[in-house]
Amino acid sequence: MKIRSIYLLAALLLFLPACEKNAEQVVDGVNQVQKLRTGFTVSTSAATRTAVDMSAGRIYWLTDDPVMVSNGLESITMYVLEGGNQRAELYSLDRQFSGNEFFAVYPALDASYQTGVFGSVIPSVQNYADGGFDTETFPMVASCGADRVLEFRNAASLLQIVPTGEAFKEDRVLSVTVTADENLAGPISVTYTPGQEPLVELDQEGGFNSITLNAPQEGIPFGEPIYVVVAPGEYHNMKVRIVLSGGLNYVHNVEETLLVERSRYKTISFEASDNSIDLSANGTANCYIITEPGSYRFRANVRGNGVPTSCGLEPELGAISRMSIYHSDGGNFIDGDITNGGNYVYFTTVSDPLPVGTVLVSAINGAGQTIWSWHIWCNPAVKDVTLSDGRSWLNMNLGAHHESFSEEGFNGYYYQWGRKDPFLQKNTGTATDKTSLAPFVSHASAFDGTLENSIRNPHIFYGGYTPKGAAGITADWSSYDDDLKYYDWWNADISEDDQKDVPTKKTMFDPCPPGYCVPSYQDVISLVQTLPAGEWKDGGKLLEGKLFFPKTSFRAIGINQGYWDDPRCFFWSSTPAVTGDRYHRTIHRPYFTVTGRGITAIHRSYGITVRCIKNAEAPGPGPGPDPNPDPDPDPENPELGGNTEPLDPDPDPWN
Numbered sequence: 001m002k003i004r005s006i007y008l009l010a011a012l013l014l015f016l017p018a019c020e021k022n023a024e025q026v027v028d029g030v031n032q033v034q035k036l037r038t039g040f041t042v043s044t045s046a047a048t049r050t051a052v053d054m055s056a057g058r059i060y061w062l063t064d065d066p067v068m069v070s071n072g073l074e075s076i077t078m079y080v081l082e083g084g085n086q087r088a089e090l091y092s093l094d095r096q097f098s099g100n101e102f103f104a105v106y107p108a109l110d111a112s113y114q115t116g117v118f119g120s121v122i123p124s125v126q127n128y129a130d131g132g133f134d135t136e137t138f139p140m141v142a143s144c145g146a147d148r149v150l151e152f153r154n155a156a157s158l159l160q161i162v163p164t165g166e167a168f169k170e171d172r173v174l175s176v177t178v179t180a181d182e183n184l185a186g187p188i189s190v191t192y193t194p195g196q197e198p199l200v201e202l203d204q205e206g207g208f209n210s211i212t213l214n215a216p217q218e219g220i221p222f223g224e225p226i227y228v229v230v231a232p233g234e235y236h237n238m239k240v241r242i243v244l245s246g247g248l249n250y251v252h253n254v255e256e257t258l259l260v261e262r263s264r265y266k267t268i269s270f271e272a273s274d275n276s277i278d279l280s281a282n283g284t285a286n287c288y289i290i291t292e293p294g295s296y297r298f299r300a301n302v303r304g305n306g307v308p309t310s311c312g313l314e315p316e317l318g319a320i321s322r323m324s325i326y327h328s329d330g331g332n333f334i335d336g337d338i339t340n341g342g343n344y345v346y347f348t349t350v351s352d353p354l355p356v357g358t359v360l361v362s363a364i365n366g367a368g369q370t371i372w373s374w375h376i377w378c379n380p381a382v383k384d385v386t387l388s389d390g391r392s393w394l395n396m397n398l399g400a401h402h403e404s405f406s407e408e409g410f411n412g413y414y415y416q417w418g419r420k421d422p423f424l425q426k427n428t429g430t431a432t433d434k435t436s437l438a439p440f441v442s443h444a445s446a447f448d449g450t451l452e453n454s455i456r457n458p459h460i461f462y463g464g465y466t467p468k469g470a471a472g473i474t475a476d477w478s479s480y481d482d483d484l485k486y487y488d489w490w491n492a493d494i495s496e497d498d499q500k501d502v503p504t505k506k507t508m509f510d511p512c513p514p515g516y517c518v519p520s521y522q523d524v525i526s527l528v529q530t531l532p533a534g535e536w537k538d539g540g541k542l543l544e545g546k547l548f549f550p551k552t553s554f555r556a557i558g559i560n561q562g563y564w565d566d567p568r569c570f571f572w573s574s575t576p577a578v579t580g581d582r583y584h585r586t587i588h589r590p591y592f593t594v595t596g597r598g599i600t601a602i603h604r605s606y607g608i609t610v611r612c613i614k615n616a617e618a619p620g621p622g623p624g625p626d627p628n629p630d631p632d633p634d635p636e637n638p639e640l641g642g643n644t645e646p647l648d649p650d651p652d653p654w655n
Contacts, residue, residue, distance in 0.1 A: 026256060026268050068118065069104040069150070070192065103192035104150045106140045117191050122156055122231050124185040124208035128215050140263075141190045141198040153263035155190055155200050159228040162269040163242055163250075171244040172219025175212060177336055178228055180235040180258075183207030188231055200262050202231035219245050225267075232262040240268060241348065247341015248274055251295055251348055276346055283514040285506075286420040287398065290333065290378040293349045300363055301343035303372055304420065304508035309492055311451050313508060317372055318365060326362040326373055327459060330401050330409065331355025333378040345374075354380055356401045356409070360421065360458060373458045375399065375422055375511065384614060385547045389526045392614040393519075393547055397571065398422070398511060405539030405550040414555050414607030416477050417572055417587045418489030420509045421458035423555070423607055451478055461555070461607065477605040490518045491574040500525075500588075504574045506615065516612035521575040521599075523613050524590040528597040541569055541592035549592055555607025568593050571611045577601035 067078045105118045120139045142150035161176060178184060186207030191199040213228050220226055222244065238254040250272045260266045276295040279288040286304050290296065300323075306315040323340045333355050338347040345361065355378070362373040377399055386392040396402070399422050401409025413422030454462065454477070462477040487494040492505040500521040510517050527543065534543040540550035553566030569592040577586045578601075586601040589608060602608065 026254065026258065026266060067104055067106045069102055070118075071102055101143070101145060102148065102150060103143045103198065104141065104152070105155070105190060106142075106152055117189050119187060119189050120155065121187050122185045122202070122229055124211050126211060126213045126229060128213055128220060128226070139190075141200070143192060143196070143198055155188065155198075155262060156229050157232045157260035157262060158265035159230055159260070160265050160267040161226045161228060161240055161242075162223070162267060163226075163252075163272045164223060164269065165272040167274075168222050168244055168246065168248065168272055171222045171246045171248070172215070173222055173224075173226060174215050174219050174243045174245055174339075175337070176215070176226055176228060176243075177210060177212045177241040178230070178238065179210045179241075179335075180238040181209065182233060182235050183209050184230045184235070185211050186231075200232050202233060207231075227265075230260060232260055234259045240270070241336055242272065243337060243339050243346075244272075245341070247339050247344055247346050248272065248276075249295060249297075249336070249339050249346035249348055250275065276348075278344075280514065285514045286373075286509070286511055287375040287377055287513045289382055289513050290349060290354075290376060291380045291382060293351050293354050295346070295348045297344045297346045298374070299343050300340060300345045300372075300374070304510065305506050305514075307492065307506070307508055309488060309508040313451075315508065317363065320363045320371070321366045321368075322364050324362050324364055326360040326370065328357060328359040330357030331378075333357050334359060334376075347376075349378070354378065356380075358399050358413075358422070362458070370456050370458065372455065373421055375420075377513070387527075387531060387544055387547060389531060391523060391526065394516065394612045395547065397550070397552065398610040398612055403548060405548075410550045411552045412609050415511055415572065415610050416461065416607060417604030418478070418509055419454055420511045421454075422511070423461050454478070462605065476603065487576045490572075491520065494574070494576065497576045498578045500575060502575070504613075504615075511610055512612035515615055517615055518572055518574040518610060519613040521573050521588050524571075524573045524588070524599060528590050528592070528599055533597065534592075536592075536594045541597070549611070551592075552609045554602070570608050572608045573599075 068075055069078055070076075103118075105120065118139075118141070139155045140152040141155045142152040144150045159178065161178075163173070183202055183204050184207070185202075187203040189201050189203065191201070193199065211228055211230060213226065235258045238258050240252045240254065242248075242250050242252075244250070252268075252270045252272070254268060258266060274297075276297040278298065279290075279296055280298040284299050284302050284304065284306050288296075288298055300320065301317050302315045303313060303317055304315075308315055320340055323338045323345055325334070325338060333349050335348045335350045338345060338361055340346070340363070345363075347361075357378050359376045360373050361376055362370040365371050379396075379401065381396075381403060383395050384392045385395045396410075397412030398415075400412035401407070404410060415422060453460070487496060487499075488507060489509050490504070490507055491502065492507045493499075493502050502520065503522065504517045504520040506512075506517045512518060531543060534541050536542075537548075540548050542548050549569040549571070551567055551569050552571075553568060554570050570589055571591075573588040573590060575588045577588045587604050588599050589602045590599045591597065
């Protein structure tokens with residue numbers, strides 16, 4: 001549609017309410033602003049100055065505008081022959097309606113009609129355009145009486161959103177999202193009743209309680225009024241979220257019940273501020289826990305905890321082009337987009353009830369490559385449990401959806417030792433599936449399990465790699481040339497095998513949240529030797545009546561290899577174990593069974609769960625070597641303390 005500039009009276013801008021800074025202000029208005037096209041026309045009265053005169057067959061509007069007109073029983077579409085500020089003839093009609101009462105919708109494009117009722121749609125995704133909105137999207141309606149003149153007013157309502165804030169005056173608005181308890185957009189019906197104003201109603205069942213306005217690529221200057229079209233009605237708990245070019249993801253809660261009326265606008269002005277909770281305030285990490293709704297941010301300019309670790313990686317992260325949700329699992333707890341600006345990543349959760357779920361958020365560089373990723377774990381039930389030895393543990397495995405063995409997602413995620421990213425219990429891919437971005441794809445490869453590829457492809461579960469000088473495929477996941485002389489992937493103070501007395505010092509690759517780390521040998525030996533044995537209950541081991549370890553078994557490194565019915569509870573320690581073959585890097589792995597408990601070792605390519613422990617100095621020297629009290633602790637590695645009676649038919653097909 002062309003701009004009906006003759007009706008856009010600049011002088012009427014004087015009637016617009018002023019926006020008070022530093023406070024929310026919600027103001028009603030009738031006069032529409034200059035930037036809008038005649039889908040929202042300027043008027044000093046209740047109706048627009050634009051009119052169709054049925055008695056004379058003339059109209060004010062521009063050439064070729066369609067108008068659907070009805071007398072309640074039948075409808076016709078009329079078109080304007082000429083435009084301008086003079087009345088223009090309509091196209092010739094085969095017939096004229098009888099009677100004096102009419103009803104009309106403008107424009108007629110995409111409008112549907114059934115006896116007495118017109119239908120149209122207010123879109124839930126709207127696009128900002130400099131100069132206003134397309135009137136073909138937002139209809140106007142009119143009714144007339146004996147004068148046979150149709151005076152049009154807007155069927156929809158308008159929100160005029162004005163953000164303020166000195167700190168963001170140089171920013172631009174990239175998107176606006178409005179939500180409420182009631183539906184704001186979707187199919188609308190306009191009902192004609194003779195002698196009454198048209199009744200506009202939104203289809204609640206087919207509607208949407210969220211409207212997103214997409215800004216142009218360069219954004220909208222901060223502080224400039226922004227317009228969102230909504231259905232008329234009364235709205236509760238309305239929220240306005242703006243995403244700024246600087247990364248801020250700000251949510252403004254409209255405190256009052258908002259009544260927006262047909263052909264009127266409501267101005268909402270507020271001062272934006274960075275009211276997000278900094279998840280990295282007490283240290284950066286590869287995982288962050290969310291336990292309540294809100295707006296959050298975390299530092300994304302460093303890898304992991306920002307401390308140098310194995311393989312010579314620098315802690316500073318390179319330039320981030322954009323953020324992306326790499327994959328998700330469980331309930332969708334993120335409301336809108338994840339954004340980045342400055343050194344931070346911003347996101348907002350949905351309101352109560354907060355669903356349990358996880359997402360892997362990835363930083364993408366200009367070449368489209370993932371350069372780092374973070375695990376966001378949303379679970380209001382996560383808490384600390386302190387045992388009698390003074391150590392405090394998380395009450396469930398890392399990433400678990402539930403603590404109880406009987407509920408889905410009890411096991412948490414599986415980790416290859418030394419890697420920071422999680423995997424589901426069962427694999428979902430094939431050996432040739434190297435490029436898919438499907439969640440948690442499994443892939444065993446003898447060629448591409450490099451450190452670089454493990455960062456760029458956090459969804460791939462790498463399998464056996466043949467190190468230089470080794471014969472046959474081994475059970476390592478990394479082909480890093482010098483990797484076999486590194487011991488400190490999950491403990492920065494480890495410099496050789498079997499340093500059982502070294503407490504865990506968090507590393508760049510540690511998968512636990514801030515304040516937590518992968519437990520050391522001394523941490524886990526206390527569980528499996530010093531503390532009371534506990535009881536096997538409801539599919540797992542319960543220690544001191546309050547810390548539960550469900551039976552999780554492990555993931556093997558081969559394609560389609562896994563022991564999902566294994567009756568044991570496994571989790572990683574941060575301590576490498578002694579091994580006779582330097583190409584078979586093994587890690588101490590504690591376990592519980594129905595009848596016993598102990599520690600054995602397993603290749604680091606295996607997928608094992610992680611139970612994070614709170615960072616603390618070790619309480620003191622441990623009780624000594626693991627006595628391995630379980631009569632059948634680890635059949636796949638008898639040289640490490642188990643016997644040779646297998647629980648699994650083929651526990652390690654790579655060896």
